[in-house]
Amino acid sequence: MANIRDIRRRIRSVKNTRQITKAMKMVSAAKLRRAQERALASRPYAQMLVNVLTSAMDRADVIDPVTGSPKHPLLAVRPENNILLVLVTGDRGLAGAFNSNVLKVVTKFLQFFSDKNVDILAVGRKGRDFLRRRYPVGKAGGPERAGQTQVVGEHLNLLAKVEYESVDEIADRIAKAYVEEQIDSVYVIFNEFKSVIAQRLIAQRILPVQEIGRREVALTEEFSLEQRERMGEAARAAGISLQQPGTTEAEQEAAKFGTAPVDYIYEQPAEELFADILPRYVAMELFQGLLESVAAEHAARMTAMDSATNNANDVIDSLTLTMNRARQAAITKEIIEIVSGAAAL
Amino acid sequence: MADTLHLQIVTPDRLVVREDCVQVQIPGKNGELGILPGHAPLITELQIGEIGYRAGTTMQYLAVAWGFAEVLPDKVTILADSAERAENIDVKRAQEAKARAEEALRQAAADLDYDATLYALRRAEVRLAVAARAGQTAGAH
Numbered sequence: 001m002a003n004i005r006d007i008r009r010r011i012r013s014v015k016n017t018r019q020i021t022k023a024m025k026m027v028s029a030a031k032l033r034r035a036q037e038r039a040l041a042s043r044p045y046a047q048m049l050v051n052v053l054t055s056a057m058d059r060a061d062v063i064d065p066v067t068g069s070p071k072h073p074l075l076a077v078r079p080e081n082n083i084l085l086v087l088v089t090g091d092r093g094l095a096g097a098f099n100s101n102v103l104k105v106v107t108k109f110l111q112f113f114s115d116k117n118v119d120i121l122a123v124g125r126k127g128r129d130f131l132r133r134r135y136p137v138g139k140a141g142g143p144e145r146a147g148q149t150q151v152v153g154e155h156l157n158l159l160a161k162v163e164y165e166s167v168d169e170i171a172d173r174i175a176k177a178y179v180e181e182q183i184d185s186v187y188v189i190f191n192e193f194k195s196v197i198a199q200r201l202i203a204q205r206i207l208p209v210q211e212i213g214r215r216e217v218a219l220t221e222e223f224s225l226e227q228r229e230r231m232g233e234a235a236r237a238a239g240i241s242l243q244q245p246g247t248t249e250a251e252q253e254a255a256k257f258g259t260a261p262v263d264y265i266y267e268q269p270a271e272e273l274f275a276d277i278l279p280r281y282v283a284m285e286l287f288q289g290l291l292e293s294v295a296a297e298h299a300a301r302m303t304a305m306d307s308a309t310n311n312a313n314d315v316i317d318s319l320t321l322t323m324n325r326a327r328q329a330a331i332t333k334e335i336i337e338i339v340s341g342a343a344a345l
Numbered sequence: 346m347a348d349t350l351h352l353q354i355v356t357p358d359r360l361v362v363r364e365d366c367v368q369v370q371i372p373g374k375n376g377e378l379g380i381l382p383g384h385a386p387l388i389t390e391l392q393i394g395e396i397g398y399r400a401g402t403t404m405q406y407l408a409v410a411w412g413f414a415e416v417l418p419d420k421v422t423i424l425a426d427s428a429e430r431a432e433n434i435d436v437k438r439a440q441e442a443k444a445r446a447e448e449a450l451r452q453a454a455a456d457l458d459y460d461a462t463l464y465a466l467r468r469a470e471v472r473l474a475v476a477a478r479a480g481q482t483a484g485a486h
Contacts, residue, residue, distance in 0.1 A: 041359045048424050164357040250360050257415055257422055267373055267389035276390060287357060
């Protein structure tokens, strides 16, 4: 039978661990709530962008009537030989399967496009580390490729506070490379997040722009029912709503933007307006993907820490039981010793 | 006819302004636009500049980067990459950005991204102008 003192020490240690996991769970829950709010706050803007873009598209001839090809270079569809992949993971671990889930999709994606040149841009430290171990680091748009699949850049610490301005910059660079035909298509792999129980992993194609206002999903990976249940439980315990947030008043108004049944005066030619908005639309897609990924990371960490706390509870219970048994055994032994000692007299 | 305009300014981060006002001034790409209630429907792109609006007697200003605006007789909706009120502007940062951009333009290195630098300079200037306006009105009272 184990030493009582040792068991007591272990219980104390597990209790300390539980305190940490509990705190992390609470912090993640708070961060998740904030991340959800941010994702929600960006929706009216996105909606308005889509509206103006659609109405400008109706007015402008985006397709060249002679050649039948799109006038705007971001709409041009080319055979996909050079692909840019933006991989969104977290900067930090201890988030359950969050990072490895995303990385699994990447592996699948690269298998699917194994005969193409793929440049990868890593957002988040975990994805960067994973890619660095497997693929050489190369320079985007250079004459020499480091390998068929190469890592061309990284953005660490961007996710702690996703700023539109910095995302816009990244998107600008991507759009430029696309216009210069260094790359033929752009995919983003990230964890889509509608609510805690409505999540999936997707590879979204953001360039060329095909249909405005709809996510073009190339590859998806759904969560298992079990995983979803586990996430739902953790969210309930932390008091986070499982519902997808409904449309807010601001969003309803946003939906009307630029669609009033009147004849607008266009200060600029619609073509010009369209050409200026389209890159912003691409940036917005990326921005929303990042915001969702951040929310998903916090949700995953919260779930993992909830499980860890529960497991710690179980371990403490079973250790306490073992300790009590050991103590009881020691007492019994002592009594027997006394009794048999007395009987021997 | 309506005698007020419902003004909304939206950025990717949040809804910045949602107010009824009587006059709005926006930096259209082809020049400043002053808008009063009953304006004809219009869609315009914005350039970097100041948005001003007035609900009572004093004008309030915001610094905006790129965006565009929809004007209806009783409503103005503005979409901007960023919109900052004077109190949210970091004057020191803007001054630094301005100095940096000016320095880059002076040196005119071969690999200088001229457009981007000019853009940065213009943004910093607008931020400072908006901040200065707020300082003036605060001083006047």
